Amino acid sequence: MTTVTFPMISDEVVLTVPGLKQDPGMCLRCRSAALLCGKPVCPILVKYDAYTRMRASLTGRVIPGSTPPGVFVGRFGWPKVRIGPLVAPEGGDTLLYDSPELWVGRPVPEIVGFRTSLVRGTKRTHVDNADTPSRELEDLQLISLSTASSDVEATFTRTPRFHIALSDTVAPYGPTAPLESLRVGNVKVDQRMEKESSDIHVKAGTAVRELYQRDLPVSRIERAFSTGTLGRKGHRRLVPTRWSITAVDDILSKGNLERVRHLPEFSEFWAYTLTALDNRWLILLLPGSFRYESIEVWFPKTLWNPVGASMLMIGDWEGHDGRTTYAEMGGCYYAARLAISEHLLRLQRQAGVVILREVHPGEILPLGVWNVREHVRAALKERPERLDSIEAVHQKIRATHAIPLASWLRKCHWLGEWKTQRRLEEFSSGGS
Numbered sequence: 001m002t003t004v005t006f007p008m009i010s011d012e013v014v015l016t017v018p019g020l021k022q023d024p025g026m027c028l029r030c031r032s033a034a035l036l037c038g039k040p041v042c043p044i045l046v047k048y049d050a051y052t053r054m055r056a057s058l059t060g061r062v063i064p065g066s067t068p069p070g071v072f073v074g075r076f077g078w079p080k081v082r083i084g085p086l087v088a089p090e091g092g093d094t095l096l097y098d099s100p101e102l103w104v105g106r107p108v109p110e111i112v113g114f115r116t117s118l119v120r121g122t123k124r125t126h127v128d129n130a131d132t133p134s135r136e137l138e139d140l141q142l143i144s145l146s147t148a149s150s151d152v153e154a155t156f157t158r159t160p161r162f163h164i165a166l167s168d169t170v171a172p173y174g175p176t177a178p179l180e181s182l183r184v185g186n187v188k189v190d191q192r193m194e195k196e197s198s199d200i201h202v203k204a205g206t207a208v209r210e211l212y213q214r215d216l217p218v219s220r221i222e223r224a225f226s227t228g229t230l231g232r233k234g235h236r237r238l239v240p241t242r243w244s245i246t247a248v249d250d251i252l253s254k255g256n257l258e259r260v261r262h263l264p265e266f267s268e269f270w271a272y273t274l275t276a277l278d279n280r281w282l283i284l285l286l287p288g289s290f291r292y293e294s295i296e297v298w299f300p301k302t303l304w305n306p307v308g309a310s311m312l313m314i315g316d317w318e319g320h321d322g323r324t325t326y327a328e329m330g331g332c333y334y335a336a337r338l339a340i341s342e343h344l345l346r347l348q349r350q351a352g353v354v355i356l357r358e359v360h361p362g363e364i365l366p367l368g369v370w371n372v373r374e375h376v377r378a379a380l381k382e383r384p385e386r387l388d389s390i391e392a393v394h395q396k397i398r399a400t401h402a403i404p405l406a407s408w409l410r411k412c413h414w415l416g417e418w419k420t421q422r423r424l425e426e427f428s429s430g431g432s
Contacts, residue, residue: 061180063119063160064153065089068098069146069187072120072170073226075240079128083227083238084121084179085143087154094149100370101217104378108277108365119160121179127238130228139184144227145193151185170242170368192216197229204231208248209255218338219370222248242331245369249334254322256341257290261320263344265289266351269387271396274379277371278362281379282400283340284393286352286414290344293317293414294336294355296329297403301361311403317413335373343380354414358401390418 070086088094096102097114129137143150160175192214196207207230211221226244228236239247270285295315298305305312316327327333340353355376387393393415398405409416 059159061156061159061177062153063087063089063156064091065119065151066091066094066149067143067152068094068096068118068149069143069223070098070118071140071144071223071227073238073241073244074122075242077124078240080124080126081238081240082122082124083137083140084123085140085152085154085182086118086120087152088117089119090117091151092149098219099217100219100368100374103370104276104374108363108367111367112365116174118174119154120174120176121154121156121182122176123179125238127228130238131234131236133228136179136182139182141197141227141229142187142189143184144223144229145189145197146187147190147193148188150187153183155180155182170245190216190220193220193224193229197224200233202230202232204235205251207231208251212252212255218248218252218373221252246331246334249331249338249369249373253334253338253341256338256345257322260290260341260344260350263348263350266347266349269389269393270384271387271393272379272382272384273400274375274382276375276378277367278360279371279375280358280360280401281375282356282397283376283379284352284354284356284396284415285384286354286393286418288352289320290350291317291319291352291414292337292340293353293412294329294333294357295408295411296332296357296359297401298359299361299402302359302363303366313403313407313411315411331369332372335369336376339373339376339380342377352414354412356397356401356408356412358403 065087067085067087072084072086074082076082086098088097094117097118103111103114123136125134125137130141133141143152156177157180158177160177162175192211193216196202196211199207202210204225208221208225211224212218222241222244224230225248226239226241228238230236265288266285267287268285269287272281272283272285274281293315294317295313298312298314300308300310314329316323316329316333336355340355344350344353357372385396387396394405394409397408401408
């Protein structure tokens with residue numbers, strides 16, 4: 001990693017640039033003109049542009065504005081964590097700034113712009129306080145149940161410092177400072193959320209599934225789960241945002257798959273493709289009962305393979321009965337599984353599912369697991385290509401992805417199985 005510092009009038013911006021360990025002079029020679037790092041957009045300029053847009057707003061300790069609504073719960077120091085609002089220093093409707101379901105098709109600089117426009121306030125509290133919240137925590141919980149933007153005035157202990165927090169799980173956010181006080185205007189609470197929050201006898205997992213069945217966006221369910229507004233009295237806890245995202249994806253996909261496993265088996269080969277943010281997606285439906293596998297390949301000069309000379313591959317899988325251990329590839333596995341489970345319910349079929357994702361150097365910044373969930377959802381809305389055999393599936397992989405087929409087959413548990421396992425339909429159709 002190389003750190004690049006830009007001196008400013010009253011502050012400085014420190015930007016960490018992946019991929020420069022072998023050539024620390026690359027940025028100086030390039031100056032964004034030649035894009036020597038191989039990326040289509042300069043990551044330094046994306047971050048710098050975000051800074052210049054926010055700089056005029058960060059002039060004091062008091063920021064009047066609007067919350068999308070947004071609340072962030074940190075994980076460091078657990079069980080005493082930092083929680084606070086996400087505040088845009090502007091009035092009006094800022095719902096788009098914290099609604100990842102609406103970001104598919106938008107370029108990375110625009111998404112980063114949404115998120116870095118949000119100032120994060122932080123105040124430390126114990127996770128158990130969700131059950132008996134202070135007035136400030138109660139206000140944050142109320143925000144998390146909101147259906148629309150709310151006017152707020154945040155007072156910080158110091159002027160917020162510009163910082164872009166980037167994660168492979170959580171969507172980016174911008175400047176941060178300790179929160180001194182928060183004034184919240186009228187909050188329009190979603191009646192569906194209020195009903196579940198008021199029920200002190202229902203478990204949090206059950207409440208999550210009921211909100212989902214009432215067509216609440218997943219991002220809003222995650223927010224309510226994170227702020228400890230769901231669950232039985234005496235059992236409510238604050239959940240760090242990073243953990244709540246994966247927990248909700250896991251709870252919802254497990255609930256969907258309980259129904260999927262009782263559906264008729266799929267009998268064809270289908271392929272869905274999508275290219276977005278320099279990611280190439282191929283999603284395969286295979287005949288038979290439910291089983292699932294997701295594999296990612298990170299090319300050199302990408303975020304998690306910045307200085308490597310070869311591709312890095314990671315994947316996880318589960319059979320018909322699910323898995324009992326946490327997936328090595330983390331939240332992306334569960335985010336994609338939720339999108340897959342939704343699609344199988346729409347089809348009213350259970351099937352084998354394999355996701356093959358290539359991450360090319362055009363993915364310049366981490367954006368969070370919403371990127372996986374929403375792009376798999378988008379791919380599955382496209383018309384599938386119907387293939388007539390496993391050999392046609394192999395040909396499709398060759399046509400859509402740069403990695404050799406043999407590499408995929410060595411890594412992929414379920415595609416590799418097709419090379420050696422005889423299927424029941426072969427015998428029922430007269431095979432020997």
